[in-house]
Amino acid sequence: MSSLSGRHALVCGASAGIGRATAIALAEMGARVTGLARREDRLQALVAELPGSGHGYLVADLDDHEDLLAKVQTLAPVHILINNTGGPKGGPLTKAPAEELRAAFHRHVLAAHQLTQACLPHMEAAGYGRIVNVLSTSVREPIPNLGVSNTIRAAMAGWAKTLSRELKPGITINNVLPGFTDTERLSSLKAGRAAREGSSTDAVHAAWLSQVPEGRLAKPQETAGAVAFLCSPAGAYIRGVNLPVDGGRLRGI
Ligand SMILES: NC(=O)c1ccc[n+]([C@@H]2O[C@H](COP(=O)([O-])OP(=O)(O)OC[C@H]3O[C@@H](n4cnc5c(N)ncnc54)[C@H](OP(=O)(O)O)[C@@H]3O)[C@@H](O)[C@H]2O)c1
DSSP states (O other): OOTTTTOEEEEETTTSHHHHHHHHHHHHTTOEEEEEESOHHHHHHHHHHOSSSOOEEEEOOTTOHHHHHHHHHTTOOOOEEEEOOOOOOOBOGGGOOHHHHHHHIIIIIIHHHHHHHHHHHHHHHHTOEEEEEEOOGGGTSOOTTBHHHHHHHHHHHHHHHHHHTTSOTTEEEEEEEEOSBOSHHHHHHHHHHHHHHTOOHHHHHHHHHTTOTTOSOBOHHHHHHHHHHHHSGGGTTOOSOEEEESTTOOOOO
8 A cells, every 4th residue: 555545635836846746756655636736737737647546636826815725625635735836036135125025925924824724624633644845945044146035935944843843743844945956946047047147047057066966956856755755654753844855055064
């Protein structure tokens, strides 16, 4: 029997990148998966690719909480919640309008908080719950020129650590911190940085890789593997951690 059979996972940001790879990894472990994002065609393609049966999708915007929560109510019970969404746009914090910070708090912290509150009763009833937040290595070391993102990831980490002390036995919450991961998000950051610095995307790529002992980008599947492990029964005693999947880029112990 697969280790997640009988469990239902709600994977946010499942139409691309790390979220998509996570949906596949959880389905491979036997979970029934509901993928959530805004692009329906992408979600349909994902569900068609997932191994196993009973999978579905939810077209919802993590910025529209009223609609989001009404739709998530129809999914019960959810045993595994992956909080994952698009990162805020780049730029120095000194230039960030207050509205960008407010919007990022709304999309990241408030959406995750309300989704967690909506799913917790199901997890408690089942005696099994896993919440994994896809954040960033900026939780440990703020990244230059990602001012709003750095701020919001730290807020998410504080929120998750607090919950890790409140949740009932059998229900865990943890953060996965992706490093440079080969997704659409990274491609757009690369193009933005090259334009800003008047360099080429190849030069930006090389500069990034020079920081990574593994010498390459992560595949989304590698990040998803860490998420899936934390969701599995084998992750039962891991709570409130920040797990980097960064090829060794972070220098701190
Ligand atoms: N890739 C990296 O190198 C890297 C490094 C560190 C941290 N991260 C962080 O890890 C997370 C995932 O990264 P990724 O590279 O997989 O990103 P990605 O390729 O841009 O995918 C983002 C996903 O989030 C969904 N999404 C975005 N805004 C949404 C909204 N308002 N409502 C619902 N869904 C929304 C997108 O789907 P729709 O557009 O269909 O809604 C998509 O499925 C992001 O927060 C990113 O900043 C990534």
